[in-house]
Amino acid sequence: MSKSDLSSQPTSDSDSSPSSDIRVGVYLCHCGVNIGGVIDMTEMVEFAKTLPDVVIAREYKFYCSDNGQAEIAKDIRNGLVNRVVVAACSPRMHEPTFRRILVEEGLNPFYFAQANIREHATWVNMYDSAGAQRISQDHLRMQVAKVRQLKALEPQIVMVRPSSLIIGAGIAGINTALDLGNQGFKVYLVEKDATIGGHMAQLDKTFPTMDCSSCILTPKMVEVSRNPNITIMAYSEVEKVDGYVGNFQVQIRRKAHYVDQSKCTGCGECALHCPVVVGNEFDLGMSHRSAIYIPFPQAVPGLYTIDMDHCIKCGICATTTVCEPQAINFDEVDEIETVEVGTIVVATGYDTIDVSHLGNYGYGRFENVVTGMEMERNLSSTGPNLGHPVRPSDGQTPHSIAWLQCVGSRDTREGNHPYCSRVCCMYAIKQARQYKEKHPEAECYIFYMDIRAFGKGYEEFYESASHEYGIKFMRGRLAEIQENPDKTLLIRGEDTFLGQPLALNVDMVVLSNGVEARADAGKIASLVTIQRSTDGFFMEAHPKLRPVDSLTDGVYIAGVAQGPKDIPDVVSQAKGAASGAAILMAKGEVEVEPYFSIVQTALCAGCRSCIGQCPFGAITFDSVLHVAHINPAQCKGCGTCVSTCPNNAILQNHFTTKQLMSIIEGVLGDDRVW
Amino acid sequence: MEKIQPNIIYSISNAITEELIKDEALKVVRACFQCGTCTGSCPSGRRTAIRTRQVIRRIALGLDEVISSDDIWLCSTCYTCYERCPRSIPVTDVIIKLRNLATQRGFMKPPHRAVTHILAKTGHGVPLGTQKGGEDNNWSLLRASYGLPNIPPTTLSHPDAITDIQTLMHATGFDELVGWTPDPQSPAAPSSIKSQSNKPSSLEDTLEKKPIEKPAEKSVEKAAEKAAKKSTDKSASKKKKSAKKTTSKKKKSTKKTTSKKKKSTKKKTSKKKSSKKAPADTTEKPKRAKRRSKKN
Ligand SMILES: Cc1cc2nc3c(=O)[nH]c(=O)nc-3n(C[C@H](O)[C@H](O)[C@H](O)COP(=O)(O)OP(=O)(O)OC[C@H]3O[C@@H](n4cnc5c(N)ncnc54)[C@H](O)[C@@H]3O)c2cc1C
Numbered sequence: 001m002s003k004s005d006l007s008s009q010p011t012s013d014s015d016s017s018p019s020s021d022i023r024v025g026v027y028l029c030h031c032g033v034n035i036g037g038v039i040d041m042t043e044m045v046e047f048a049k050t051l052p053d054v055v056i057a058r059e060y061k062f063y064c065s066d067n068g069q070a071e072i073a074k075d076i077r078n079g080l081v082n083r084v085v086v087a088a089c090s091p092r093m094h095e096p097t098f099r100r101i102l103v104e105e106g107l108n109p110f111y112f113a114q115a116n117i118r119e120h121a122t123w124v125n126m127y128d129s130a131g132a133q134r135i136s137q138d139h140l141r142m143q144v145a146k147v148r149q150l151k152a153l154e155p156q157i158v159m160v161r162p163s164s165l166i167i168g169a170g171i172a173g174i175n176t177a178l179d180l181g182n183q184g185f186k187v188y189l190v191e192k193d194a195t196i197g198g199h200m201a202q203l204d205k206t207f208p209t210m211d212c213s214s215c216i217l218t219p220k221m222v223e224v225s226r227n228p229n230i231t232i233m234a235y236s237e238v239e240k241v242d243g244y245v246g247n248f249q250v251q252i253r254r255k256a257h258y259v260d261q262s263k264c265t266g267c268g269e270c271a272l273h274c275p276v277v278v279g280n281e282f283d284l285g286m287s288h289r290s291a292i293y294i295p296f297p298q299a300v301p302g303l304y305t306i307d308m309d310h311c312i313k314c315g316i317c318a319t320t321t322v323c324e325p326q327a328i329n330f331d332e333v334d335e336i337e338t339v340e341v342g343t344i345v346v347a348t349g350y351d352t353i354d355v356s357h358l359g360n361y362g363y364g365r366f367e368n369v370v371t372g373m374e375m376e377r378n379l380s381s382t383g384p385n386l387g388h389p390v391r392p393s394d395g396q397t398p399h400s401i402a403w404l405q406c407v408g409s410r411d412t413r414e415g416n417h418p419y420c421s422r423v424c425c426m427y428a429i430k431q432a433r434q435y436k437e438k439h440p441e442a443e444c445y446i447f448y449m450d451i452r453a454f455g456k457g458y459e460e461f462y463e464s465a466s467h468e469y470g471i472k473f474m475r476g477r478l479a480e481i482q483e484n485p486d487k488t489l490l491i492r493g494e495d496t497f498l499g500q501p502l503a504l505n506v507d508m509v510v511l512s513n514g515v516e517a518r519a520d521a522g523k524i525a526s527l528v529t530i531q532r533s534t535d536g537f538f539m540e541a542h543p544k545l546r547p548v549d550s551l552t553d554g555v556y557i558a559g560v561a562q563g564p565k566d567i568p569d570v571v572s573q574a575k576g577a578a579s580g581a582a583i584l585m586a587k588g589e590v591e592v593e594p595y596f597s598i599v600q601t602a603l604c605a606g607c608r609s610c611i612g613q614c615p616f617g618a619i620t621f622d623s624v625l626h627v628a629h630i631n632p633a634q635c636k637g638c639g640t641c642v643s644t645c646p647n648n649a650i651l652q653n654h655f656t657t658k659q660l661m662s663i664i665e666g667v668l669g670d671d672r673v674w
Numbered sequence: 675m676e677k678i679q680p681n682i683i684y685s686i687s688n689a690i691t692e693e694l695i696k697d698e699a700l701k702v703v704r705a706c707f708q709c710g711t712c713t714g715s716c717p718s719g720r721r722t723a724i725r726t727r728q729v730i731r732r733i734a735l736g737l738d739e740v741i742s743s744d745d746i747w748l749c750s751t752c753y754t755c756y757e758r759c760p761r762s763i764p765v766t767d768v769i770i771k772l773r774n775l776a777t778q779r780g781f782m783k784p785p786h787r788a789v790t791h792i793l794a795k796t797g798h799g800v801p802l803g804t805q806k807g808g809e810d811n812n813w814s815l816l817r818a819s820y821g822l823p824n825i826p827p828t829t830l831s832h833p834d835a836i837t838d839i840q841t842l843m844h845a846t847g848f849d850e851l852v853g854w855t856p857d858p859q860s861p862a863a864p865s866s867i868k869s870q871s872n873k874p875s876s877l878e879d880t881l882e883k884k885p886i887e888k889p890a891e892k893s894v895e896k897a898a899e900k901a902a903k904k905s906t907d908k909s910a911s912k913k914k915k916s917a918k919k920t921t922s923k924k925k926k927s928t929k930k931t932t933s934k935k936k937k938s939t940k941k942k943t944s945k946k947k948s949s950k951k952a953p954a955d956t957t958e959k960p961k962r963a964k965r966r967s968k969k970n
Pocket residue numbers: 167168169170171172173190191192193196197198199200203205206207208236237238347348349350352372373376423427430514515518520524558559560561565566567568570
């Protein structure tokens with residue numbers, strides 16, 4: 001059934017009170033002892049038989065089992081029942097299972113209702129059988145009342161475009177893009193910065209194998225740029241997303257580079273001549289760049305951009321002697337580009353936690369207190385010190401370095417995060433090892449509360465850090481850091497192993513700060529209508545079984561944007577998200593439940609109160625007919641508009657007012673039949 | 675020697691740790707993750723102040739004070755922690771090595787020092803003497819009951835070998851270390867030999883390479899082993915020995931013998947008889963424990 005057939009769905013609540021031929025079958029599932037061990041199932045059967053239109057009531061150990069399903073199927077096949085109520089677990093578990101039986105036996109799948117007597121009755125009243133029995137009866141009564149009112153509906157099918165939008169081009173976005181591009185789908189890879197690569201480009205080595213980060217990342221970046229199916233839209237941001245699963249219209253702001261990207265050859269002559277000197281963000285301000293720049297030598301695309309916040313418009317770069325192809329264009333303006341895609345993957349990554357609010361650690365006041373990412377650049381062979389890490393205060397080689405774990409993480413105070421950031425233990429061990437490799441005589445301390453070395457090869461990595469490298473693991477979170485007159489640091493904490501206060505003089509402290517949701521995560525969430533969990537990261541549809549899906553059809557989440565994780569996990573998740581999106585696009589169409597709302601045009605006064613209320617932007621105004629119109633594919637069936645409409649003109653499939661009222665009547669024990 | 679006082683401002687010198695981990699097999703001490711299995715397993719720690727985990731912690735951290743602590747001397751070298759350490763740290767070997775390093779630096783307990791003096795004088799750490807009044811001690815009767823000569827073929831049978839021992843002690847500087855000077859009447863003439871021998875740099879090297887009393891002791895031990903019928907102690911120690919790597923076997927067995935000897939000295943003072951360890955232990959332990967709990 002295509003969208004144009006939607007009109008054949010029931011459009012009015014007024015037709016037919018329960019027809020005379022309603023034969024309800026009630027199936028009471030024991031769910032092992034989950035239900036059967038708490039309430040009296042025989043009594044439930046007898047109770048079910050007293051309910052209106054119930055012709056059969058049975059009980060069985062497991063109705064979700066093949067045998068259980070066969071029993072229901074047999075009753076339908078023999079014409080004994082034409083409405084089915086299963087009293088068991090949550091419909092979120094098994095509704096699809098039971099509906100499939102109805103379809104297979106030629107019954108409309110929407111003639112089914114499920115009473116959740118496990119979660120709602122027996123689990124929560126495990127020690128009160130009588131109470132659980134009463135609640136189970138109420139639930140059963142409600143569902144029988146409802147099933148008698150249900151209408152046959154047809155699932156909707158919408159077309160899915162074979163193209164995908166990926167927001168964020170870190171290692172998550174890059175992997176998703178490659179997986180989708182290599183399957184032949186069109187990919188738009190949108191990145192806000194001037195280069196793709198994300199945080200991984202800033203890392204020196206990666207735990208636990210100590211591969212050089214850029215050596216494994218840059219080939220992927222190049223592969224993305226070479227893939228004919230992938231369009232890299234760097235220095236761009238998503239402005240607006242319209243549409244629904246399979247058919248999104250996305251507006252993307254292409255920020256002005258002030259350098260014509262089609263002319264720039266990336267020769268770099270301009271940067272050499274530019275008189276402006278500013279801190280390079282890629283090195284966290286530890287090195288310099290000019291106002292016209294590329295973030296780092298292997299940047300993709302390797303084309304120049306003028307940073308207008310710092311450009312003095314001297315025009316030196318624009319001269320033909322400097323820029324031969326005459327690519328410089330100070331008059332360039334942002335452009336808006338619209339693309340149409342079938343699926344969206346959000347891979348916007350993370351921000352590192354700002355630690356300057358932790359006064360007792362003195363970050364920002366003491367020169368030799370640095371963050372994890374600063375240490376990463378300090379250690380990097382492509383970093384400001386070319387692989388010879390130094391003490392910031394005097395550029396000397398530090399002899400002793402202390403890492404302090406869980407800075408900003410595992411801290412319930414305001415401004416910090418209660419969760420574990422999952423990467424800092426391992427990166428601190430990695431950095432300490434790197435330093436010991438360069439300076440075996442150095443003293444490296446890691447102050448921690450727990451070491452979380454959970455991945456493949458991680459515990460071994462941790463063991464050898466102490467055993468082979470002599471890195472000293474100090475259990476106890478530092479309490480404070482003080483600066484000595486010579487800028488070395490006196491650190492204080494507890495040595496919880498020896499049970500005594502500890503003070504130690506060190507040359508440098510690295511605050512192993514964790515990761516947090518992007519500052520603009522809220523904006524992205526509302527752009528693509530996805531949810532965020534309490535930790536601020538984007539929320540998956542199910543923490544275990546649907547870890548890459550969002551609750552919005554056609555929108556997937558990958559990488560740290562969903563929650564803290566390291567590169568191996570990011571890549572796995574990226575592959576999962578790519579697979580999720582590819583399944584939709586490969587099928588080319590998707591079935592959506594017909595729970596959308598319908599405006600009964602005869603009743604609509606055209607007041608438009610509903611339009612602003614719809615959280616999914618599914619309602620438009622038909623200015624010809626002067627009525628509201630709901631796009632069924634975009635409507636999620638939340639029912640907000642139904643309750644907003646002053647004229648009761650909106651009807652929601654499967655949850656009509658009449659159906660809902662019958663449930664209420666059912667639970668109140670009123671036998672009045674609608 | 676005075677104790678090195680731990681300071682709140684940690685001075686991590688690593689000197690002792692570095693000396694210790696020159697032995698590759700002990701380097702793994704740095705991998706200790708402070709699980710506490712060793713302290714929890716330690717039979718000595720249930721009665722004394724030794725906290726094995728903390729000994730290991732101090733050495734892993736590079737705190738030299740560990741060699742001046744009493745803890746390293748409270749280990750009974752039973753090897754339980756050694757067997758159980760999940761990071762495969764040879765805990766007992768570390769402690770034994772720490773004792774060596776401590777001794778070399780003059781950190782000794784007076785009773786241990788006293789034992790070395792007895793060794794110097796008699797050639798035995800645990801002297802086999804007569805009781806007061808010249809009455810034969812039970813040991814010689816026991817030997818006779820096994821068909822052994824009354825007097826073992828040690829310095830007891832060869833009193834002039836005592837001079838050799840003293841010479842060795844002098845050549846290695848051990849006499850100086852333990853503060854032993856020959857009594858002027860003694861027949862020992864270390865000075866004459868002193869010029870001939872090169873003083874070895876490491877004391878233990880000499881001791882380990884030349885287990886002076888070993889052959890004699892072995893036979894004594896064998897006989898004693900035969901006698902002790904159901905000594906659980908022994909079967910455990912046998913198992914242990916076979917489990918240990920062959921390279922360290924020698925070292926350990928020597929050390930163990932010494933410690934066993936010490937044990938039996940103690941027992942002699944508290945109990946009248948017997949070199950049979952196990953039964954003596956079991957009768958003694960509960961008594962001690964009782965006494966302590968009364969005090970507490
Ligand atoms: C100091 C440190 C060291 C680490 N070391 C290691 C290690 O050794 N091994 C390891 O496995 N992991 C390590 N990690 C973790 C690793 O950095 C992450 O797992 C990984 O980089 C996450 O990749 P991502 O693509 O999810 O996010 P990111 O790398 O953050 O990429 C997200 C991308 O999205 C872009 N973006 C964000 N918002 C928008 C927007 N609104 N529109 C368009 N684009 C947007 C960003 O510019 C960025 O390019 C370390 C982390 C830190 C902090």
